[in-house]
Amino acid sequence: MTARTQTRTRRAAPDDAVEARLPWWAVVLPALAFAALLLLIAGPGQAEAATGDPAVGRLLGLMVGLLSR
Template sequence: MTARTHPRPHPAPRGGGPGIRLPWWALALPTLAFVTLLTLVLNPSEAHAAAGEPAIAHLVERAQQLMGR
């Protein structure tokens, strides 16, 4: 038994422009992230590091030691 296909209610757009519209936040969120990171790069005194040595650095150092053997 074959399944019936439903025709499109509107014809597909033909090369006249983009067929998909993005919501406002699809452009706003990456722009906000870019501006935030750019601000941190230009003014690193605003970025506060955690006190002490981070656990990730410990883990990477340990992995390097094990690979060096």
């Protein structure tokens, strides 16, 4: 016995909202890439001078050092 296939498709109405959900890394990775490129442009000396916390400056310097290898 053969089964019938459904050939009709429901078209979306113009007022139907399309919901798109992004995974967490789709937001985090571009933000990290932007921060890394900004650090490469600014240089480690300027990034450390702009921060108030010395730990943040050391972390930024370490990240730049790791990226420059």
